[in-house]
Amino acid sequence: MTGRIFVPGDAAAVAVGADEVAAALLREAPDLSLVRTGSRGLFWLEPLIEVQTPAGRIGYGPVTAADVPGLLAAGLRDGGAHPLRLGRPEELPFLRRQTRLTFARCGIVDPRCLDDYRAHGGYAGLARAVSLGPAATLEEVVQSGLRGRGGAGFPTGIKWRTVAAAPGAPKFIVCNADEGDSGTFSDRMIMEGDPFVLIEGMTIAGFAVGATRGYIYVRSEYPHAIAALNDAIAIARATGWLGTNIADSGFAFDIEVRVGAGAYVCGEETALLDSIEGRRGQVRAKPPLPAHVGLFGQPTVINNVISLATVPVILAEGAARYRDLGMGRSRGTMPIQLAGNVRHGGLFEAAFGVTLGELVDDIGGGTASGRKVRAVQVGGPLGAYFPRALFATPFDYEAFAAADGLIGHGGVVVFDDTVDMAEQARFAMEFCAIESCGKCTPCRLGSTRGVEVMARIMRGEHVAANRALLVDLCETMKFGSLCALGGFTPYPVISALTHFPEDFAGPPLHAAAA
């Protein structure tokens, strides 16, 4: 049997040369059978290639195309010694400390091979769902304690129950794959590395609530994910895992990928629905909830990629196994993403409860620049900046809310001591101004006024008065906006002002801005 070698096809691995490494391997070692996988999520080691040996898979990284001849000469085929040899990836501390449920297969399987998916436990969740029936399936998801991983943290099972009970047909399953938050890439990794798990999760959702059609709304910035999903959907259709009689259960379900067009606000669920319908992505006033009046006016489940991709493992292993992990009202695991100026950036799936300090200092290894960590933004562009003083905060929906922050979609962006927090606050307002859908006044106008007020503070004009005005403006945006874009933009602004007031004192720091 020829040796198998695994090279990630994940966009982040490709961005640092994985395609060139794959091409070099094909050229130098045509006898090897090359498999393109997703990423394991250890991005500082990408491109991280693995070779199948009798002792399991052996990893090497970060590999460049120029390293390939030397690796082959050193006995890459048999896992031979080389300075880039990492040993078994599972033994690396970054992976060993994780509890991978949602990401169990990511980076291991071929995302375009259904047999590989099934050989690694795929479709066991759907099989159990079909044996339980729709009502008991729904109850399993409720019992698991799974909450929306997009950021809002609403209990997934309760949402499903509402849709199941809503009168009307057809019903829809919509997957929110508009992962626009900077510092987050877990949706992208799953879609590229294990797309069948999302298809299975959506199929289970459809079975549980009585929906026959699903849409995955993916942002246009993710071309690799779009391609992987379309390929996986075509394979699932051809093999009877999507279509009119799924796995001979009599249940019919199909999925279509819809591509966004570069609007951050379409990650807001009602704006996303308007966008699929072919309109400007403007936020709808609630009520009615999408569960009652959603896509095309029909009852609709709208869930984030990670929420849906976690459903198969909950069904396969039972709600209790999932519920028993975590802390407080945050049950199960959270795929945390370490990003920005961090030494060991990547995907860290762990039970809720790990502290911010452990994540940044211990698991992340501090900054990539080697300088001191000054601030950490958690939860994307609408999340708060945390100073070191709050590093004891455990990763948990309620604990972060109590610290005037949010965990959002689980992105953790690390900044070193060269960061200018007034500029970060100004950018938060600017981003809101660029991306505002324009429907409500506090967001549409408040964000532009916010940019102006920040510019005055940075120039040193009436600093105390403008700081008071900024706080007042943030209150208006927080309580008066229709959705989280305008409503949460105050989080990064106020947290920066509260925890780093020295940066809001005007010049001399900001003399250059004058």
Place this chain on the structure above:
Amino acid sequence: MLAPEPWSAERAAEVIDRHRARPGPLLPLLHELQEVFGCIPDQAIRPVAEALNLSRAEVHGVVSFYHDYRRSLPGRHVLKLCQAEACQAMGCRSLAAQACEQLGIGMGETTADGRVTLEAVYCLGLCATAPSAMLDGAVHGRLTPGRLDLLLDGLT
């Protein structure tokens, strides 16, 4: 990148027909029109509106709402530099300044010779290999001033 085709009402009608019957046809339709013509030309608004039973204002409203849709042709190359927080933490602001200076244009502009369009993008999902960029659809991570130089030099 495929060179954009010149405007053709027949070609546009072909694209419109392919999408008009599906639920929520407008975004996929506009995506394909832009793929074919390189942008959403003014001449396209009326036939799209008529086919979907919308007003021209509604179609224009959608085209102008989304950052992806262009009203005029971009340069031969499109360089998108991520300017979001994770890339900010790794120095993307100075890379943007470098690109602007070397190309002699601002963000969102095209060089006078039509060679390059430079754009800001807010997150490519490559936040653990920051700073990142997308050049003509291909992704690049761990950019440095030197690597950006190489990318810019390769644009003809």
